[in-house]
Amino acid sequence: MNIAIIGTGYVGLTTGTCLASVGHRVICVDNDEKKLEMLLEGKSPIYEPGLEELMAKSIAQGNLIFSGNTKQAIKESEMVFICVNTPPRHDGHADLKYVEKVAREIAEHLNGYKVIVDKSTVPVQTAEKVKNTIERYASEGHEFDVVSNPEFLREGTAVHDTLYPDRIVIGAESEKARNAMISLFEPLIAGKDVPVKITSVRSAELIKHGANTFLATKISFANLIAEACENAGADAYEVLDAIGLDARIGRHFLNHGIGFGGSCFPKDIKAFKKTLEVLGVDPSLVHSVESINQNAIDRFIQKIEKTLWVLDGKRIAILGLSFKPNTDDIRNSPALKIIDKLLSDGVVVSAHDPKAMDKTRELFPDIMYANSPYEAVKGCDAVVFCTEWQEYKDINLRELGEKMQTRILFDGRGVIDPKNANDNGFQYYGMGR
Numbered sequence: 001m002n003i004a005i006i007g008t009g010y011v012g013l014t015t016g017t018c019l020a021s022v023g024h025r026v027i028c029v030d031n032d033e034k035k036l037e038m039l040l041e042g043k044s045p046i047y048e049p050g051l052e053e054l055m056a057k058s059i060a061q062g063n064l065i066f067s068g069n070t071k072q073a074i075k076e077s078e079m080v081f082i083c084v085n086t087p088p089r090h091d092g093h094a095d096l097k098y099v100e101k102v103a104r105e106i107a108e109h110l111n112g113y114k115v116i117v118d119k120s121t122v123p124v125q126t127a128e129k130v131k132n133t134i135e136r137y138a139s140e141g142h143e144f145d146v147v148s149n150p151e152f153l154r155e156g157t158a159v160h161d162t163l164y165p166d167r168i169v170i171g172a173e174s175e176k177a178r179n180a181m182i183s184l185f186e187p188l189i190a191g192k193d194v195p196v197k198i199t200s201v202r203s204a205e206l207i208k209h210g211a212n213t214f215l216a217t218k219i220s221f222a223n224l225i226a227e228a229c230e231n232a233g234a235d236a237y238e239v240l241d242a243i244g245l246d247a248r249i250g251r252h253f254l255n256h257g258i259g260f261g262g263s264c265f266p267k268d269i270k271a272f273k274k275t276l277e278v279l280g281v282d283p284s285l286v287h288s289v290e291s292i293n294q295n296a297i298d299r300f301i302q303k304i305e306k307t308l309w310v311l312d313g314k315r316i317a318i319l320g321l322s323f324k325p326n327t328d329d330i331r332n333s334p335a336l337k338i339i340d341k342l343l344s345d346g347v348v349v350s351a352h353d354p355k356a357m358d359k360t361r362e363l364f365p366d367i368m369y370a371n372s373p374y375e376a377v378k379g380c381d382a383v384v385f386c387t388e389w390q391e392y393k394d395i396n397l398r399e400l401g402e403k404m405q406t407r408i409l410f411d412g413r414g415v416i417d418p419k420n421a422n423d424n425g426f427q428y429y430g431m432g433r
């Protein structure tokens, strides 16, 4: 099938590349010139395992094209995917101006029946607004359907998640659109046991906000337990392990630490809270999820402040900048909040991350970026683990300690075994114990 992807970020690039790799002809459009320049050179603007290799393969096969020409992409396609960003507005609502702009562009270039697929995460009833916008601005009366196809990829495993989805949700109102969507995904689901949920458009929109809010709730619940454990003298790992053994609960994602970040959870729960308000539903559960998350990072920073006493002039190394491992995405990364606070306290910050240093440099150009964790901690009063990269789990604590002025270790993600830290002469401060 001929597909246009409008918005070639984490979601658009992964979706476009994977769909091209299974035989569709995909034109990926972006209006960010810097990004487009890289894409046209076959380079991925983001780090995602396996993505650049798959891009190269699909480009070579002639199935994957990058372009700044939205008009041509729309005209040449049977399906147009909206994959643009939906950031939070100042009041917490999702800012849908990028979605609206694409809807207007689609309206302008509609030249026959098309399926318009909303993959961006949006509040319920957005597809109806997209439909109205296209109807309002389309010059000729061409037929089209608007479908909601929420995206569930996880950064860090995005290519795998797209090629081997755990479920596909298709919110569509017409048979024609539903069939087109099933044909599109056929190469990804044929012979595999992938649940395909066909729903109404409104349900599909709510599924995405509901799923992300539930995942964020699991993390905040774990952080609530962690704080209770700290205050009661219990161990959150023991408690959460045992709670998670109940099959109805599950251990996966029941992870305490410095809380969730990233481009999705913080903005999606904000937007969902606003949606609930509009729908007349009490949003206090979601509000608590948000405030527990903020509290987790505040408690961690207080531990650093309390332990090191005067921060002004102290040297602290931050290991891990991305909001989670295997990505270079630093959007809403807890590490950045910690760096920001430490800098305002007069700390001399050094940092290391396997993939996210270039992006962090744009925000914090004046801190020291090291080529290795061992270089980052040289002469430091403390080291702070903010992301659970495998490289840090495998770190040689003896070597790390030898480079430091004082062996004080703050572990925001349960990266280090406290016994191993103590055996290597570190004072260990973790979360939830």
Ligand code: NAD
Pocket: 006, 007, 008, 009, 010, 011, 012, 029, 030, 031, 032, 035, 070, 083, 084, 085, 086, 098, 101, 102, 119, 120, 121, 122, 151, 152, 153, 154, 155, 263, 264
């Ligand atoms: P992103 O910011 O990485 O990418 C969005 C891209 O759209 C940018 O490159 C931007 O330049 C481009 N863009 C904006 N307006 C455009 C226009 N008019 N024409 C062409 N390009 C345009 O965002 P993302 O992380 O890929 O997320 C996209 C959407 O998918 C969001 O709604 C997000 O909530 C949702 N989502 C993201 C993830 C994730 O893990 N990142 C997962 C599931 C869903």
